[in-house]
Amino acid sequence: MRGQMVGSKQIFPGLHLDAESLCDLLATEKVSMTAGVPTIWFAILEHLDQDPAAYDLSALDLMLVGGAPAPPAMIDAFDTRPGLNVVHAWGMTETSPLGSVSHIGPRHDELDAEGRLALRAKQGRMSPFVEIRARGAEGLIPWDDTTTGELEVRGPWIASSYYRSEQGAESFTDDGWFRTGDIVNIDTDGYIDIKDRAKDVIKSGGEWISSLALENALMGHPDITEAAVIGVSHPEWVERPLAIIATGGTSAPSLEAIREYLAPHFADWWLPDAIEVVAETPRTSARKFDQLALREQFADYALPVAD
Numbered sequence: 001m002r003g004q005m006v007g008s009k010q011i012f013p014g015l016h017l018d019a020e021s022l023c024d025l026l027a028t029e030k031v032s033m034t035a036g037v038p039t040i041w042f043a044i045l046e047h048l049d050q051d052p053a054a055y056d057l058s059a060l061d062l063m064l065v066g067g068a069p070a071p072p073a074m075i076d077a078f079d080t081r082p083g084l085n086v087v088h089a090w091g092m093t094e095t096s097p098l099g100s101v102s103h104i105g106p107r108h109d110e111l112d113a114e115g116r117l118a119l120r121a122k123q124g125r126m127s128p129f130v131e132i133r134a135r136g137a138e139g140l141i142p143w144d145d146t147t148t149g150e151l152e153v154r155g156p157w158i159a160s161s162y163y164r165s166e167q168g169a170e171s172f173t174d175d176g177w178f179r180t181g182d183i184v185n186i187d188t189d190g191y192i193d194i195k196d197r198a199k200d201v202i203k204s205g206g207e208w209i210s211s212l213a214l215e216n217a218l219m220g221h222p223d224i225t226e227a228a229v230i231g232v233s234h235p236e237w238v239e240r241p242l243a244i245i246a247t248g249g250t251s252a253p254s255l256e257a258i259r260e261y262l263a264p265h266f267a268d269w270w271l272p273d274a275i276e277v278v279a280e281t282p283r284t285s286a287r288k289f290d291q292l293a294l295r296e297q298f299a300d301y302a303l304p305v306a307d
Contacts, residue, residue: 017287019047027055034060037067039226039287041086042074046225046248048082057082064089068288069194069212072121073220090123090194094159094171094178100124100192107189121216122193123184130155132192133177134184145187148195148208152177183210200291202231202239209241209270211291214262218243221261223253226281228289229272232301240303243272244281244294252277273303 003010011029013022022044026034041063048055063078066089078084088102102124104116111119126132134141136149154160154177162168171179183196195210202209211229218227226246231239243258252275253261259271276298282290 019043023047023055023057026057026060030059032059033062033064035064035066035089037287038065038070038074039068039283039289041065041070041078042219042225045074045077045081052082057084060084062087066090067286069123069216070121071216071219072117073216075120076117086120088120088123090192092180094180095130095153095155096157096159098127099130099153100126102191119191122187122191124192125190126153126192127155130158132186132190134186134192141185143186143188143190145185145193148183148185150198151180151182151184151192151194153180154178183208197291200230202229202241204231204234204239204241204269205237207269211241214241214243214266214270214272215289217262217265218245218258221253221258223247223250226289228281228291228294230291230294230298232274232298232303234273234303241270241272242298242301242303243275244278244298245275246278246280274301276301 009029011025011031013025016022016025017040022040025031063084063086065086070086070088075086075088078086089098089100091097091099100123102120102122104111104119108116108119131154132151134149134151136147141147141149152173158178160176160178161172171181173179181198182194183198183201184192184194186192194212196212200211202211209231211231214229215227218224218229224245225248228244229241230244232242234240245252255272255275258275262271282293282297284290
């Protein structure tokens with residue numbers, strides 16, 4: 001809408017969302033700002049790596065990523081290889097649609113490269129006039145960058161109900177906040193960090209495991225091109241993590257290698273109990289990883305029996 005208001009040229013790729021078509025469109029139309037989901041940008045990054053000089057993307061100032069949290073490894077790869085600026089944003093149809101943007105401000109000048117990357121991988125601070133809070137099992141959570149809860153938002157353009165429909169009434173609180181379904185923590189500066197979708201959290205032995213955190217870490221592995229993590233049934237722990245990976249044709253790392261790769265960043269009980277290698281993970285119409293399809297595909301998955 002803003003592009004229309006200021007008379008900007010707008011480019012729509014239509015059905016052609018393969019990396020080659022998108023790169024050609026970005027270059028020939030001299031696109032200065034673009035937006036997409038992480039799976040699209042991963043495909044573009046892989047395509048650019050094959051021939052870095054094939055496309056002139058010098059006009060491209062900003063690549064917004066949203067729809068799903070972007071792994072820090074992807075943001076860093078765009079910085080260091082094609083030299084493109086990836087900015088994280090968050091929003092939903094119910095937020096009309098932009099909710100937050102992850103900009104680094106002057107207060108973060110003293111952060112080192114690792115700290116700046118970690119901040120850029122968050123979903124950022126809310127747009128003006130949009131309020132946020134998050135609710136855990138014991139009520140509203142503190143903004144301590146650690147405690148997690150479901151994100152709730154309200155504001156002048158945030159939905160307060162669904163039009164002529166009683167369905168979805170549970171998505172709105174009695175005092176007028178929209179329950180997003182995103183599990184987050186919030187830091188002292190108000191930056192939100194999405195840890196998972198409420199429906200995708202893996203419930204293991206009474207504790208929560210973030211499938212999203214594991215996926216983002218796995219996407220940083222040099223031999224893994226795609227990664228999804230789902231919970232599968234376990235007779236003792238209710239659910240345990242199953243990692244589903246694609247390697248782009250290279251040999252797949254073993255379960256032991258994957259657990260060793262993840263071990264420095266997660267508790268031992270978070271690590272996947274098994275891996276499955278697929279040619280490509282299923283996608284939704286928005287090109288996100290289709291967690292529902294994966295849960296249906298592996299509904300009867302039998303985990304290996306531990307000693």
